[in-house]
Amino acid sequence: AGFALAVILLFGYRLWPGIALGTFLEVVLEGLPVPIAFATAAGSAGGALAGAYLLNRMGFHNSLERLRDVLGLAVLGSMVSTTISATSGAVSFYLSSIIPWAASGPFWMTWWLGDVLGVIVVAPIVLVWSIRSRLDLRPVHIAEALALLTSLVLVSDTVFSEPDNILNSPYIMFPFLIWAALRFGLRGATSAIMIVSGIAIWHTAHGIGPFIKGTPAGSLGFLQVFTGVVALTILILAAVITEGKKSEEVLRESEESNRRLVDFSPYGIAIHSERKLLYVNLAGARILGASNPDELIGKTVFHFITPELHDIIEERILMEEELKTSASWEEKFLRLDGTSIDVEVVSIPFTFMRKPAMYTVFQDITERKKAEKIHLENLRLEAADKAKSEFFANMSHELRTPLNASIGFSELLIMGMAGKLNEKQKQYVDNIFASNKFLLTLINDILDLSKIEAGKIELVPEKISLPVTINETLTLIKEKAIKHNVLIKTEFEPGLESIEADKQRVKQVLFNLLNNAVKFSKDEGGTITITAKKEGGMAKISVSDTGIGIKDENTGKLFQKFEQLDPGISKKYGGTGLGLAITKHLVELHGGNIRVESMYGEGSTFTFTLPIEPKERGET
Known part of the structure; x- marks a missing residue:
């Protein structure tokens, strides 16, 4: 019964015909009638199927590592399911007139106890040893296992073979069985139970041992009860120990995992x-x-x-x-x-x-705090810069109205509209006019720069003729160039006719560069050369002069706002320090760039590029 149940649990219900056939052949070979063989085979297969079904319903684990698995095997697998085989066998023997009705009860009980004992003793060892697990082959462990085996065999043989010996009590076996359960787990416990049961059954069958009580049936009954109690007790002990070790291992692994998570x-x-x-x-x-x-x-x-x-x-x-x-x-x-x-x-x-x-x-969060502080400071600076730009823009608008009026009235006085001026009066009015024009230029530059920094300046791109735009700008600077004895030349590459750009802003860039070239010319005059040629998808425009040039250490400051390179030069030539800063922004807004090459005392060349075809504009 125990082997049949283990086979069904391990390999599935499909093997029940093999169990039935094996039982049938065994009974027939013992010389019993075929009807009894059929009934016994049906009871054996039916009991194994019923036991496996009940155990599977309760979530049984073949490893028997849980207490509930051992108790389930003891109750459902042995005590309940084996009633089928015992009943089938007793009824078939009674109907075959082999036993009388009066003996059918004791006969059923003997059969049932035998099957219960088979399930409790045989099924566990088959199930436990069928599960793959690593054997501890350390020399110390092997030596302990051999010592236990030797002790178990010697003591069992002594207890069950010598009825008058002082060691005749079968309970002397318990320390060795507990030893097996504690030190070797379920494999050790099931193996020890099998050894003790085998020795006890062999000696009792030969009429020797503490279970010889009157009739053979009575002796067998005492042996079955003892073996069942011992097997069940040791299995429960081994399961509790194994379950405890598993829980400790899981807890230890969990603690180790948590500790590693915390530590790292x-x-x-x-x-x-x-x-x-x-x-x-x-x-x-x-x-x-x-x-x-x-x-x-x-x-x-x-x-x-x-x-x-x-x-x-x-x-x-x-x-x-x-x-x-x-x-x-x-x-x-x-x-x-x-x-x-x-x-x-x-x-x-x-x-x-x-x-x-x-x-x-x-x-x-020290670095985060620093970053937050820097971010807040940047926001504050941006807000202050924006407020400053808006202030400059508003003030520029407010100042231009009265300033334009002052320039206009100055021009009327110079033209003699209010009467002829003497030399001293004309000198005063000329100074007023020049100062107002300088102030207007400064205000216009500040207004442009404020718009650029506030991101409010917008380009109006259109298709323009680059030569025409350059020539139109030259007319604005021509009179000043003649006054400073400066000759202006142009060189245009054939084929470079038109580009996509804001015409007024391009003229502003050209005027700023030409105005600086004229202003910083040498006392004896000089030459300015404007070249325009195509380079890839860009128009490359250069303004070269033969003026005073720029020192190497000052070239890096050229395009910074309000930057004057030399106080002496600034005092002599004047200027706001905004023209080149605005020029750089306007070029970059078009998607181009500007650079300078200069030799102090020999002249400078400012080169800027503009896209020929429409493209995404730069950002301020």
């Missing part, structure tokens, strides 16, 4: 009770300036808090412990070297070793 967490984690640190992980030690967590164990939390915050932190801890609620805040911690850091803290109250404790998670 990127966040600092600490546990403190009564304000003393009991645990700190690696990240926490690193944040607090320790090379090893052990350096921090035993120190109070106030060791890492500035003195003026001690009372506040103490009140916070007391409140959290009283309310049993977590809290988060930002604080400054002191490292072991005395330096302070910004930290973000989350603390959770809990009970540790029957004492109130705090589980604290913290991270260094």
